[in-house]
Amino acid sequence: MSTGSMWAKTELDVIVIGGGAAGMMAALQAAWAGARVALLEKNEKLGKKIYITGKGRCNVTNACDTEDFFRQVPRNSKFLNAAVRQFGYEDVTSLLSMLGTETKVERGNRVFPVSDKASDVTRALARGMKDAGVQVELNTAVKSVVKENGVFAVALAQGGMLYAKSVIVATGGLSYPSTGCTGDGYAFARENGHTITPLCGSLVGLTIDEKWPKLLMGLSLKNVRVSAVQGKKKIYDEQGEMLFTHFGVSGPLIIELSSHMPDDFASVNVTLDMKPALTSEQVDLRLQREFSENVRKQLSSVLVTLMPSRMGPVFAQLCGLSPEQPINQITREQRMTIGRMLKALPLHVTGTRPIEEAIVTRGGVNVLEVAPGTMMSKMTEGLFFAGEVLDVDAHTGGFNLQIAFSTGALAGRSAAAYTEEA
Numbered sequence: 001m002s003t004g005s006m007w008a009k010t011e012l013d014v015i016v017i018g019g020g021a022a023g024m025m026a027a028l029q030a031a032w033a034g035a036r037v038a039l040l041e042k043n044e045k046l047g048k049k050i051y052i053t054g055k056g057r058c059n060v061t062n063a064c065d066t067e068d069f070f071r072q073v074p075r076n077s078k079f080l081n082a083a084v085r086q087f088g089y090e091d092v093t094s095l096l097s098m099l100g101t102e103t104k105v106e107r108g109n110r111v112f113p114v115s116d117k118a119s120d121v122t123r124a125l126a127r128g129m130k131d132a133g134v135q136v137e138l139n140t141a142v143k144s145v146v147k148e149n150g151v152f153a154v155a156l157a158q159g160g161m162l163y164a165k166s167v168i169v170a171t172g173g174l175s176y177p178s179t180g181c182t183g184d185g186y187a188f189a190r191e192n193g194h195t196i197t198p199l200c201g202s203l204v205g206l207t208i209d210e211k212w213p214k215l216l217m218g219l220s221l222k223n224v225r226v227s228a229v230q231g232k233k234k235i236y237d238e239q240g241e242m243l244f245t246h247f248g249v250s251g252p253l254i255i256e257l258s259s260h261m262p263d264d265f266a267s268v269n270v271t272l273d274m275k276p277a278l279t280s281e282q283v284d285l286r287l288q289r290e291f292s293e294n295v296r297k298q299l300s301s302v303l304v305t306l307m308p309s310r311m312g313p314v315f316a317q318l319c320g321l322s323p324e325q326p327i328n329q330i331t332r333e334q335r336m337t338i339g340r341m342l343k344a345l346p347l348h349v350t351g352t353r354p355i356e357e358a359i360v361t362r363g364g365v366n367v368l369e370v371a372p373g374t375m376m377s378k379m380t381e382g383l384f385f386a387g388e389v390l391d392v393d394a395h396t397g398g399f400n401l402q403i404a405f406s407t408g409a410l411a412g413r414s415a416a417a418y419t420e421e422a
């Protein structure tokens, strides 16, 4: 691309940095609102992260009502109020439909393209941008964004400079850096007076103090319950599937739990209930029955009826017992311990896996410094933010892409309106 020469200083209204979900939506909406828009993407193609969402199927949004939506956003949900009300899930699905990609609703109100192809979402948005006249520049990484004499000067990594009346930063977070998300937007925010709240991974595996999960690496438990309590407050309590790993725990239940965890991990008591369908009393009755029917056997022969065989020996040791312990030598107190551990096996969470492995980044551009009604910076007029670069993240279920689309649409429309007035 020839820069500087392609657009004179006043030719561009809006430069969008980042061709992910938020950036493409922002560019499309700004162009539809009449702005002259360029979208700069450092990768060789658009929407590299979209391709891997929903295991390649792209859980594009969630067909829940707005109040439900906000319950899925653990932090800063109020900041999203205007964005989500102005551009909610029905706006996403009808826009995609208009651009040739039909969607369907699955379990838990999760919305996917009918084709089950994430690439169809990117293709639709790319088609929309093309028709709307957005100038898309691939292999174009932005190095810095500075406002000089009322105009934004956007420096490119390959050299050269572009100018526009406004800039939308939609560079994503820090997770899955192979998709292009290397945190560049935080530097652009900082050079324009913003603060970045602490960054860590969310929707990610958890490291735990206990060493025993390593012995069970690769073992997944189905139909278990994971609960987390902080002081007297229950912060998580869900049933489903989890996985033991070399670092601790992962799998759907744990990944979801990670987005509910407060910063102070040590203040949270996490427990695993391996028999969620039974009360503690029913578990004890079951143990009494199993023990009386297997008096001459070893503890391990009863444990296999209660959990995957690989877990039995580890579990016995966690109860302070040997798997070879003859059933007829197990005391009432020991039986009670087994019951207690079946219902509430403690997991002491020490942290999250690295941000690079996370589905989303927690933390980002401080939302107190961004106007929620427009997504415009309160520090540098004409600068807008959209998507994961902001300090907002949500649970799994299509909510993170909806955040990208809602904030992108609002930023795009607001930037177009701003440049019209400027």
Ligand SMILES: Cc1cc2nc3c(=O)[nH]c(=O)nc-3n(C[C@H](O)[C@H](O)[C@H](O)COP(=O)(O)OP(=O)(O)OC[C@H]3O[C@@H](n4cnc5c(N)ncnc54)[C@H](O)[C@@H]3O)c2cc1C
Pocket: 017, 018, 019, 020, 021, 022, 023, 040, 041, 042, 043, 046, 047, 048, 049, 050, 052, 053, 054, 055, 058, 059, 060, 061, 140, 141, 142, 143, 170, 171, 172, 173, 175, 176, 179, 180, 181, 182, 183, 184, 185, 358, 359, 360, 386, 387, 388, 389, 397, 398, 399, 400, 401, 402, 404
């Ligand atoms: C494995 C995985 C599965 C997921 N599945 C789902 C799902 O099914 N549903 C859901 O709702 N969410 C899902 N998410 C989360 C969701 O993908 C993100 O929250 C969302 O894509 C964020 O959109 P964004 O546009 O803000 O950022 P991104 O999609 O990350 O896009 C940012 C873009 O900016 C570009 N960029 C960065 N820096 C520069 C620069 N200096 N110059 C030019 N371009 C730059 C990047 O190359 C990138 O293309 C998933 C995430 C992962 C990792």
